[in-house]
Structures are given as C-alpha cells and as structure tokens.
Amino acid sequence: MAKKKKARVQFRKNRGHAPSVPDLTHQVRTRGLEANDAPTSERVSGKGELSRYRTIVGVEEDADGHLMRAIDETTTLEGRVVANRGTSFLVQVADRRRFDCGVRRVVKTLAREERNVVVVGDQVVITPGVESQGVIERVNSRQGTLSRKTRRGEHLLVANVDQVLIVVAAADPQFKPNLIDRYLISAELGGIRPVICVNKVDLVNPVRLQPFVGLYSQLGYDMILCSVPDDRGIRRLRRMLRDRETVVTGQSGVGKSTLLNSVQPGLRLATGEITEESRKGRHTTTNATLLELDFGGWVVDTPGVRQFELCDINRDDLAGYFREFRPYLSSCKFPSCSHTHESGCRVKQAVDNDLIAITRYESYLKLWMGDPV
Ligand SMILES: Nc1nc2c(ncn2[C@@H]2O[C@H](COP(=O)(O)OP(=O)(O)O)[C@@H](O)[C@H]2O)c(=O)[nH]1
Ligand SMILES: [Mg+2]
Ligand SMILES: [Zn+2]
Numbered sequence: 001m002a003k004k005k006k007a008r009v010q011f012r013k014n015r016g017h018a019p020s021v022p023d024l025t026h027q028v029r030t031r032g033l034e035a036n037d038a039p040t041s042e043r044v045s046g047k048g049e050l051s052r053y054r055t056i057v058g059v060e061e062d063a064d065g066h067l068m069r070a071i072d073e074t075t076t077l078e079g080r081v082v083a084n085r086g087t088s089f090l091v092q093v094a095d096r097r098r099f100d101c102g103v104r105r106v107v108k109t110l111a112r113e114e115r116n117v118v119v120v121g122d123q124v125v126i127t128p129g130v131e132s133q134g135v136i137e138r139v140n141s142r143q144g145t146l147s148r149k150t151r152r153g154e155h156l157l158v159a160n161v162d163q164v165l166i167v168v169a170a171a172d173p174q175f176k177p178n179l180i181d182r183y184l185i186s187a188e189l190g191g192i193r194p195v196i197c198v199n200k201v202d203l204v205n206p207v208r209l210q211p212f213v214g215l216y217s218q219l220g221y222d223m224i225l226c227s228v229p230d231d232r233g234i235r236r237l238r239r240m241l242r243d244r245e246t247v248v249t250g251q252s253g254v255g256k257s258t259l260l261n262s263v264q265p266g267l268r269l270a271t272g273e274i275t276e277e278s279r280k281g282r283h284t285t286t287n288a289t290l291l292e293l294d295f296g297g298w299v300v301d302t303p304g305v306r307q308f309e310l311c312d313i314n315r316d317d318l319a320g321y322f323r324e325f326r327p328y329l330s331s332c333k334f335p336s337c338s339h340t341h342e343s344g345c346r347v348k349q350a351v352d353n354d355l356i357a358i359t360r361y362e363s364y365l366k367l368w369m370g371d372p373v
Helices: 002-012 021-031 047-057 105-110 177-190 206-218 234-241 256-263 315-321 346-352 358-369
Strands: 077-084 089-093 098-103 123-128 133-139 145-150 153-159 163-169 193-199 222-225 245-249 289-292 298-301
Touching: 089 123, 089 133, 098 105, 098 123, 105 133, 145 177, 163 177, 163 234, 177 193, 177 315, 177 358, 193 206, 193 256, 206 222, 206 358, 222 234, 234 256, 245 256, 256 298, 315 358, 346 358
Parallel strands: 098 133, 163 193, 163 245, 193 222, 245 298
Antiparallel strands: 077 089, 077 123, 077 289, 089 098, 123 133, 145 153, 289 298
C-alpha cells in the first residue's frame, strides 16, 4: 500500500489532463513508478511515449472524485451489479463469478446523494474476498437510467440501460393503447429508446391491431408483434435484444416472463402466477434484477413496478412528450393553452382533421387530468 501512496505524491508534481483512471492504474501496474521519477523532457522519446506520459500526468487535475480512489487493479475486479439484496449487492464479474458485496464507506461519502449510491446495472470495481464476499470500491459513471419518482425524491431503478421494451397484450389483459403512451413518456423522460411489443397476437384478429401498428410506426417507434405459442416475432425480438441493455416493462400477465423464456429458455423465469399480492398491488419490492443473455446483452426484470409513475411531470410539459403534437404547440391562440378546452387550439384542430390520432389525444387528456390509465 505504501507503494501506491508514493505514486500519488509523484502524480501531483505533474500537469496535464488524463483521459481516464483505468489508463492510470494500467500504467502504474505495467511500468511501475519510474515513469514519474524522470523529468518531462526525458520521457518524450516518441509519440507513444508522449501520449502515455500524458496519460499519467493529468491525474490530479481531474476533480471528479474518481481519482481519489487510486485503485489497485491487481487486487480488484470490474463487475456489474445484477441485484440489490437490501443490505448488500450481488456483483457479477467478467468470468461470471458472483460476489455478495458491501459498499466501501468512502464510496458513499463521494456519492452526490445517499439514496442512489449503488443501483442495479452499475458498473463497479470490487475487491473480492473469501466465500464469494466482496466490497464495492468504486461506481463508474452511469449512461442511461430509469427512475421512479416518489414523494421522497427520485429513486433510480436501474442504470446503464439503452432501451425499454414496452410489452402490452393484444388481449388478456385487455389491450390498452393509453398505457403504451404512458410508458412511452417514461422512456422519453429517461432518455431511453422505447420498443413497443404487442404480445399474444394469437388471441385476436390481426386486422384489429393494424391501426395501432400503423399509428406507432408512423410516429417512428419500433414495434414488434409476438405470439409465444405461434413462435411469432421471437427471432426478431432476440435480434432487438442482442448486445443491448433492455428494461422489460408492462402490466402483469402480458407475457413478459414467457417472452423472455422463449428468447432464452435457460432463464427459466416463473410465469403465469398472478399472486394475490400482485393483484392487490401490494408488491413492496421494486428492485430490478439483471439477467445476462447468452447471445449478448442484458435484460432487466422489474418486478413490482407495474408502471412508472409520472407524478413529477409538469402538466405544461406534457404535450411536448407527444411527438406529433409538437408542430402545433406554438400556434395555439392562447400561449398558455392546455389543449383541453380552449378555443383556437391547434392541437384540437389537428385532432379534428385526423392529423393527430384520437387515441393519442385521449391519452393526453387522461394524463393531463392525472387519471390512472
Ligand atoms: N395466448 C398466449 N398466451 C400467452 C402468450 N405469452 C404468454 N402467455 C400467457 O400469459 C400468462 C402470463 O404470462 P407471464 O409471462 O407470466 O406474464 P408477465 O406477468 O408479464 O410476466 C401465462 O399464462 C402465459 O402462458 C402468448 O403469446 N399467447
Ligand atoms: Mg413475469
Ligand atoms: Zn392548444
């Protein structure tokens, strides 16, 4: 450990910018400390040397907090938080071993807010211990997150996801286009690409779905029609999940687990059980679980989160989340138009002229009034 300390003192003598921490630790490990002992001019012995040198010198300039944790790569492992166990986190490392990890106190201290210090999906660095125990030493910065608003603030459900698979059923439970719109807004809020999956198409006459497929495709959303018994859409679904990090969301009973099992039988997710508890909406666990796909990528199952709450969305901003409303929003007669009852409302005119689908406008009204869908 003394060695590491010395390295840090040496870094402070230098100036410049480091692109990232891993480069630093790599340097320390492969070249030892001699790189820092020599004066600048002597290190610049070629282009490669120059860039490598720069990699080292900037370390203290990065005020990100990350550098404060000079992590010894020889004793740590990179991993992914796959589940939250309440007081600890399950972390999977590259060789698929899993460790039950606590969180180093300094990580909590460096975190901006205590609620979301570590969340499922985080890329972390751990020190493995005995008997599959470990300690989370660092949480890498997050790319895409999905959160739920609660009275106590934002609660991150999952980090580092690229897309949301919105699953609805063509029937059983009843097809609800309004629910799709609600999920689409959640995805837009989180900055995550939505994909709409209509499952159980074997239960209806496909002609009935045509208007909805047409509508959402025209709006530019990716849509996929599936039926597990008919093996319809499954191959395409697999392609859409490959090498991506996908959150699967949708009402209970629409077939999320069944779909995932047919995409990858090895997952063996429990299906069909609509427990008394979930019927009554008494699910207390909102913890996401990450499942790794054999063909590349991850899917996130979010039990107990039947719909993302939207209580924090400002009514005035709501219309902007309906992408086809946007061209009309600035030309309503009243600048503060709510597009619900006003005269001279361009949005309502567009609905009358079939330029905006009535079902989408209905969704808007429901959300505007704060109705449950
Ligand atoms: N007819 C039909 N039934 C399905 C299909 N997919 C799932 N189911 C059934 O729907 C029920 C609920 O499925 P499940 O996967 O548990 O839904 P989840 O709650 O969304 O995970 C189960 O009885 C499944 O067998 C499908 O494509 N067609
Ligand atoms: Mg399920
Ligand atoms: Zn208006």
